Amino acid sequence: MPFFGWQDKYNVGVPGLDEQHQGIAGMVNNLYDSIEQNVYDDKTVGSVLIPIVECLKYHFQTEEKMMVEANYEQYHYHKSLHDRFTEEIMQSVIRIKKGEKVNARDILILIRDWLLNHISEEDSKLAAVLNDTPQFKKK
Numbered sequence: 001m002p003f004f005g006w007q008d009k010y011n012v013g014v015p016g017l018d019e020q021h022q023g024i025a026g027m028v029n030n031l032y033d034s035i036e037q038n039v040y041d042d043k044t045v046g047s048v049l050i051p052i053v054e055c056l057k058y059h060f061q062t063e064e065k066m067m068v069e070a071n072y073e074q075y076h077y078h079k080s081l082h083d084r085f086t087e088e089i090m091q092s093v094i095r096i097k098k099g100e101k102v103n104a105r106d107i108l109i110l111i112r113d114w115l116l117n118h119i120s121e122e123d124s125k126l127a128a129v130l131n132d133t134p135q136f137k138k139k
């Protein structure tokens with residue numbers, strides 16, 4: 001079974017967001033496979049996490065922009081969850097940049113589990129509102 005295989009039930013029904021979620025899952029999954037196959041040594045394994053963190057940050061900005069445009073009531077709460085998670089992951093990136101050893105596998109597990117929980121708890125609520133907002137309605 002893939003480490004982070006995408007399943008239809010993870011889709012929230014907003015194409016732009018589903019594509020981004022799926023893209024991040026794909027990156028996380030590929031990186032996990034590469035680690036399992038010992039493609040990276042201890043020195044390089046941390047740095048390959050950085051593009052994933054960049055994609056996560058970009059994705060959070062996309063959602064936050066949509067929330068503002070849709071006057072989403074839970075904007076501050078939802079954004080605070082993004083911010084807290086970004087901060088947590090950034091701490092690992094800082095350790096990587098300092099040359100400390102990080103367990104990339106553990107970080108990938110954290111990202112996968114956080115994302116799946118966040119998508120089903122929060123992004124799905126946001127998607128329901130977006131799909132009721134004229135400019136985001138599915139075409």
Ligand SMILES: [Fe+2]
Pocket residue numbers: 017021059063119123
């Ligand atoms: Fe999301």
Ligand SMILES: [Fe+2]
Pocket residue numbers: 063078082118122123
């Ligand atoms: Fe979100």
